[in-house]
Amino acid sequence: MSTIPYTMVFVLLVFEMLIFGLLVIPLPRHWRSALVNFISTSPLIARGIHLLKILFVFVLLLFIDAVNRLQKHQAAPVESGNMYGHDPRLDSSLAAKKFYTQRNMYLTGFTLFLSLILERTFNLVLTSVQQQDEIARLKSHNTSTSTDHDRRMSDIVETHKEELRKLKKEIERKEVDLETLKKQCQQQSEEYFRLADRHNELERQGLPTEKRKDK
Template sequence: MTLYYTLVFMLLMAEMGLFVFLIIPLPFAMRRKMFTFISENPFVAKLQYWLKITFVFILILFIDSVNRVYRVQVELAAAAENNGGNSRGAAIMGHERLEVQARKFYSQRNMYLCGFTLFLSLILNRTYIMILEVLRLEERVKQYEGTEKNTKQAEKLAMAGEPGEIARLRKALALKEQDLENLKKQSAGLHREYDSLSEKYAQSQEDGTPKKLK
């Protein structure tokens, strides 16, 4: 891989590690302090700004890789027509066929790499926002329910008809937790897809001949 695609791969690994870190179950107080630090730290804000610029460049690389895959497909189709409508495997012979197949393989690999990186960045952003929302709702529920220090205040709220508000907050919290579970399932599918692509790439390197991705 070229240097910039190697950097994209490293960013993808960092995103995977960050996602695992976000979904690790932690005590409420510790999680609240951690996310408060992340949301208020100026260095993190600057890092997020530069990451946005980086993702713009990755988007450009993704568009370029899609364009390259399209051009290789057009080249293969044109070669098949010139050879009397034969199959793609027999359209280009010898060294030319290996060269075109290699270009197609690397273009598809780069397309998947950039695509997975961009997709996981969206999942991370959505997960981060949802976790902040869950923390806010949990804090509001604790305020309404009360602890050992404010049990009297909770009783007053209950007498004033606040249980309906508590039920609404609990329902909203349950919906947010369900959305988080759905994101975890999507991330697991993304991991499996990327592992499959990595295995195909490793096999092609061991055999010495690029293989067509399915």
């Protein structure tokens, strides 16, 4: 059995582990966002992923072959024991072949399993990054909107303050006019009562004379 395909599978497994570690390692949000966006939008990465999918098909074939070989090796000791009796060298050779077959099965199986985990992890990280970018965009928009709203409210408050100052001045002017009017009314009232008293006094003084003239 050639070891070159399984060496390539091992290299692919190490590559998957590196990518998985790069995805789950704590990174600043801007770095992670740039990395994930580059992976999801780069045409070169897209071609690489397409090539990896083809390689995973071959890995799947190697996994199926390893499972079949393992089943044959598990049945081989029984058949060889029935045919040739107990042979230590044959048992050692069969055990070595079984060990390598199990190793190849675990290697290819874990590579396929990690590929599924890697794809799912990347989708989760991509969704998380997109949501974080959307939250950051909404926060920035809300901040700018809040700033504009505060500016408009400040202008409205200043306008109302100016109107209140004008109204206050108008009220003060009206109060002054009212006080002046009250003083004028009081003076006119005092003058009226003074003239009325004077008139009554003159009438009392002139009444006897008029009566004597009538007689």
